[in-house]
Amino acid sequence: MTEPMGLRERKKVRIREQIAATAIRMFLESGFDQVSITDIARAAEVSRRTLFAYFATKEDLVLQRIADHEDEPARTVLARRADQSPLDALREALLEALRRRDPNTGLNDDPDAMAFFQLISGTESLTVRLTRYIARGIDTLADALRENDFDPVTARLVAAQVMVVHRELAKMNQQHLANGQSAAARYPAAVRATNRAFDLLRDGLGSYPE
Numbered sequence: 001m002t003e004p005m006g007l008r009e010r011k012k013v014r015i016r017e018q019i020a021a022t023a024i025r026m027f028l029e030s031g032f033d034q035v036s037i038t039d040i041a042r043a044a045e046v047s048r049r050t051l052f053a054y055f056a057t058k059e060d061l062v063l064q065r066i067a068d069h070e071d072e073p074a075r076t077v078l079a080r081r082a083d084q085s086p087l088d089a090l091r092e093a094l095l096e097a098l099r100r101r102d103p104n105t106g107l108n109d110d111p112d113a114m115a116f117f118q119l120i121s122g123t124e125s126l127t128v129r130l131t132r133y134i135a136r137g138i139d140t141l142a143d144a145l146r147e148n149d150f151d152p153v154t155a156r157l158v159a160a161q162v163m164v165v166h167r168e169l170a171k172m173n174q175q176h177l178a179n180g181q182s183a184a185a186r187y188p189a190a191v192r193a194t195n196r197a198f199d200l201l202r203d204g205l206g207s208y209p210e
Helices: 007-030 037-044 048-054 058-067 072-078 086-099 111-121 124-147 152-178 183-203
Strands: none
Touching: 007 037, 007 048, 007 058, 007 111, 037 048, 058 111, 058 124, 072 086, 072 124, 072 152, 086 152, 086 183, 111 124, 111 152, 124 152, 152 183
């Protein structure tokens, strides 16, 4: 059973969220490269030293929202029902995330969510840094699969494919929304694409094209 978060821990979480929210607001207003760490610390009313205690790099101020979810696929596998395969659990979780318009699926047309992903896609240092988070997601998912009797090579290859599928599906959704399609209009195609992706992961390319 998880113990309640103490006062000190809650304060640290609030400070971290305050710094990140301030930074993202400033980046969206002025551009990532135009805002300095000093500017962010001053606006968030913390010292540079405090800021760096929570975020090692300027890029982490943006990508922490994604980093907080990097081990979700691993947790999905470890928490799945006894009658579910790992891939079925991952498919179900992603379909549920699409249904609730989780921003990490790319299927969220809230202006703030769209601006956030446009900030990432339009900033080279952020897209490069994002690959590190994806790599850590692969590591944690591969570990979870090994705990579920996958051999090490298969676990690693499946984990890599799953994480790439997640990222590519999100990018597809983001692109359609950026071109003016609403999340509601995109939803049926997003579900079909997700099911197609997991069919391929399950069966390989033997049955495609048909």
